[in-house]
Amino acid sequence: MRPQIVLFGDSITEQSFRSGGWGTALADSYSRKADVLVRGYGGYNTRWALFLLHHLFPLGSANSPAAVTIFFGANDAALSGRTSERQHVPVEEYKENLRKIVHHLKQCSSAMLVVLITPPPIDEGGRMEYARSLYGDKAMKEPERTNEVAGVYAKNCVDLAKELGLPFVDLWSKMQEAEGWQKKFLNDGLHLTPEGNSIVFQEMQRVFNKAGLSAEELPYDFPHHSEIDGKNPRKAFRIQCS
Amino acid sequence: MRPQIVLFGDSITEQSFRSGGWGTALADSYSRKADVLVRGYGGYNTRWALFLLHHLFPLGSANSPAAVTIFFGANDAALSGRTSERQHVPVEEYKENLRKIVHHLKQCSSAMLVVLITPPPIDEGGRMEYARSLYGDKAMKEPERTNEVAGVYAKNCVDLAKELGLPFVDLWSKMQEAEGWQKKFLNDGLHLTPEGNSIVFQEMQRVFNKAGLSAEELPYDFPHHSEIDGKNPRKAFRIQCS
Numbered sequence: 001m002r003p004q005i006v007l008f009g010d011s012i013t014e015q016s017f018r019s020g021g022w023g024t025a026l027a028d029s030y031s032r033k034a035d036v037l038v039r040g041y042g043g044y045n046t047r048w049a050l051f052l053l054h055h056l057f058p059l060g061s062a063n064s065p066a067a068v069t070i071f072f073g074a075n076d077a078a079l080s081g082r083t084s085e086r087q088h089v090p091v092e093e094y095k096e097n098l099r100k101i102v103h104h105l106k107q108c109s110s111a112m113l114v115v116l117i118t119p120p121p122i123d124e125g126g127r128m129e130y131a132r133s134l135y136g137d138k139a140m141k142e143p144e145r146t147n148e149v150a151g152v153y154a155k156n157c158v159d160l161a162k163e164l165g166l167p168f169v170d171l172w173s174k175m176q177e178a179e180g181w182q183k184k185f186l187n188d189g190l191h192l193t194p195e196g197n198s199i200v201f202q203e204m205q206r207v208f209n210k211a212g213l214s215a216e217e218l219p220y221d222f223p224h225h226s227e228i229d230g231k232n233p234r235k236a237f238r239i240q241c242s
Numbered sequence: 243m244r245p246q247i248v249l250f251g252d253s254i255t256e257q258s259f260r261s262g263g264w265g266t267a268l269a270d271s272y273s274r275k276a277d278v279l280v281r282g283y284g285g286y287n288t289r290w291a292l293f294l295l296h297h298l299f300p301l302g303s304a305n306s307p308a309a310v311t312i313f314f315g316a317n318d319a320a321l322s323g324r325t326s327e328r329q330h331v332p333v334e335e336y337k338e339n340l341r342k343i344v345h346h347l348k349q350c351s352s353a354m355l356v357v358l359i360t361p362p363p364i365d366e367g368g369r370m371e372y373a374r375s376l377y378g379d380k381a382m383k384e385p386e387r388t389n390e391v392a393g394v395y396a397k398n399c400v401d402l403a404k405e406l407g408l409p410f411v412d413l414w415s416k417m418q419e420a421e422g423w424q425k426k427f428l429n430d431g432l433h434l435t436p437e438g439n440s441i442v443f444q445e446m447q448r449v450f451n452k453a454g455l456s457a458e459e460l461p462y463d464f465p466h467h468s469e470i471d472g473k474n475p476r477k478a479f480r481i482q483c484s
Contacts, residue, residue, distance in 0.1 A: 001297065017270045024266045027280070028259045037277055038269070043467025051479040052464055055243065075467075086472030222294055225285025225317075230328030237293040 002221060003034040003213075004063070008049070008056065008101075009071030012120070012192060012200075014040025022192070022200035029205070033218040034066065045075040045089045046097030053101060057108050064109035067213055069204065070101055073119035074190060077145055077153040083131075084144040095156040102164060113211050115204070116161040116168040118154035120196070121175050122147040123182035126189025145190065167211055169203040244463060245276040245455075246305070250291070250298065250343075251313030254362070254434060256282025264434070264442035271447070275460040276308065287317040287331045288339030295343060299350050306351035309455055311446065312343055315361035316432060319387055319395040325373075326386040337398040344406060355453050357446070358403040358410040360396035362438070363417050364389040365424035368431025387432065409453055411445040 007013045007023050016023030017038050027036035039056050041049070049072060057064070076094040078084035089097065098116065105114050124143040131139035154172035161168035175181045175196070182189070185196035192200065208214055223236040249255045249265050258265030259280050269278035281298055283291070291314060299306070318336040320326035331339065340358065347356050366385040373381035396414035403410035417423045417438070424431070427438035434442065450456055465478040 014273055017266060017273060019266060019270075020261045021266075021270075024259060024261060024263075024269075027266075027269075028261075028263075031256055031259060031280060031282070035277075035279055038273060040273065041464065041467070043470075048467070048470055048475055048479075051475065055464075086470075087467070088472075222283065222297075225283065225290070225329070228285075228290055228328075230330075233290055233293065237290075 003066035003218070005030065005034050005036045005067045005069075005213075006039055006056075006065040007036065007069050007071070008039045009069065009117070010040065010044050010075055011042035012040070012074060013038060013069075013071050014042045015191060016040060016197070016200075020194040020197055022197040022204065025197070025201040026204060029215040030218070032220050032222070033215060034213075037065075043075060043087065044072070045078075045087050046072045046094050046101070047076075047089050050097060050100060053104050057105060059104075059108060061108065064112055066111075067113035067115065067208070067211075068105050069115045069117055070098065070105075071117040072098070073153040073157055074145070074150070077119055077122075077150045079144055079146065079149060082142060082144040083140045091152055091156055094153055095160055098157060098160055099164075102160075102166065113208075113213060114166055115207050116157050116166055117200075117203075118157040118168070118170050118172045119150050120171045120186065120190065120192070121181065122150045123186050123189040126182060126186055128189075130188035143189075167207045169200070169207060171200065171203065174203060175199060245308035245460070247272065247276050247278045247309045247311075247455075248281055248298075248307040249278065249311050249313070250281045251311065251359070252282065252286050252317055253284035254282070254316060255280060255311075255313050256284045257433060258282060258439070258442075262436040262439055264439040264446065267439070267443040268446060271457040272460070274462050274464070275457060276455075279307075285317060285329065286314070287320075287329050288314045288336050288343070289318075289331050292339055292342060295346050299347060301346075301350060303350065306354055308353075309355035309357065309450070309453075310347050311357045311359055312340065312347075313359040314340070315395040315399055316387075316392070319361055319364075319392045321386055321388065321391060324384060324386040325382045333394055333398050336395055337402055340399060340402055341406075344402075344408065355450075355455060356408055357449050358399050358408055359442075359445075360399040360410070360412050360414045361392050362413050362428065362432065362434065363423065364392045365428050365431040368424060368428055370431075372430035385431075409449045411442070411449060413442065413445065416445060417441060 075087040076089035078087040122145045127143045187193045228236040317329040318331035320329040322330045364387045369385045429435045470478040
């Protein structure tokens with residue numbers, strides 16, 4: 001009955017329903033208007049995401065989502081030859097995988113709003129500190145992700161969005177506009193602090209508002225309680241529930 | 243595909259997806275296992291909730307929720323003859339309305355886990371302070387809800403749960419076990435603080451665990467990333483995605 005907004009991505013999407021998360025903020029803002037569903041898969045890259053596509057978004061479904069956000073790249077951009085190598089996907093393949101995901105979603109419903117989100121920037125120092133806090137002397141000696149490489153993936157994501165005419169959030173660039181972004185927005189050099197979550201939420205609001213899916217403008221599913229006449233409640237429900 | 247847990251209730255359910263809310267905490271704990279959907283209607287009593295029942299939970303749907311929480315009573319228990327009179331529903335009718343809601347849900351699916359939640363206790367002083375903060379000298383001179391009356395509604399809710407053999411959360415009693423519950427759990431004498439939200443979340447976990455719907459025991463929808471062989475990813479997906 002209600003429109004669905006599906007958040008498809010890796011751990012940054014999976015964690016978006018933690019307290020203060022950007023998914024939670026979206027769900028709250030669309031309360032009584034749309035359902036926000038998380039399809040976040042920690043550790044996943046776009047290559048692995050392809051295996052899920054037909055299961056999460058079956059072709060021919062009568063209930064395709066109104067909007068889907070695609071937020072991968074942080075794991076694809078893990079460096080080959082470093083500790084997270086198994087998650088690495090070459091950037092050309094990353095871009096083609098994103099294209100396949102978009103193509104599939106548009107096949108599900110050509111009216112679907114598909115939004116691409118780039119990976120966030122990487123604070124290499126933060127990654128190293130985080131590894132040392134977990135593994136001490138056994139921690140990696142070189143970061144498994146670099147900001148420069150993440151930027152290449154981000155650029156490819158933006159290029160694809162422009163090519164396909166899709167709305168996008170260039171999180172990699174947006175976050176780096178702020179002084180001290182490394183600790184302000186990232187808590188382990190990669191995942192988001194509450195302020196980092198706020199940035200994603202604000203950017204998502206900007207995109208949804210521009211696309212005509214603003215939370216303010218969507219109708220309530222049922223009357224606000226102040227519109228219900230205590231003595232004749234049926235009247236308020238007549239239109240929406242007849 | 244995934245089981246759904248639907249939270250049906252008034253403002254205390256509607257607000258459960260705010261940061262730190264009990265709905266958010268549930269959604270996060272069921273991440274990759276079940277979808278938690280909010281159907282919270284601020285200001286609604288059970289009489290008005292009945293108008294929504296067939297729309298929110300259509301009979302004959304192939305996708306009935308696995309579990310539904312029913313969390314009304316705070317508005318039904320607004321006192322007749324006071325400022326929130328239009329929301330008042332006599333306690334006998336409140337109980338019968340709850341019975342109708344349960345009956346309808348069980349008709350949707352006899353396997354559905356239906357959980358009744360009583361209204362929280364009322365901090366009458368907190369309600370008066372809140373009204374004064376909004377309306378100053380024009381605020382109500384007597385509270386529009388009392389803890390004693392909320393307790394009568396809570397008791398009827400618990401009695402019905404016992405009669406029907408349903409799991410329940412007696413929030414009215416549970417919260418009052420703690421010293422200083424008035425400010426600890428309630429922020430305006432009625433709605434929940436983060437600690438109040440935690441209590442509801444813990445109680446929901448207790449009920450779901452006992453009913454065999456614990457988040458820990460439900461299977462992941464797809465393999466954990468650590469189970470995916472970087473060189474042969476298809477293998478990990480073969481069983482769940484064939």
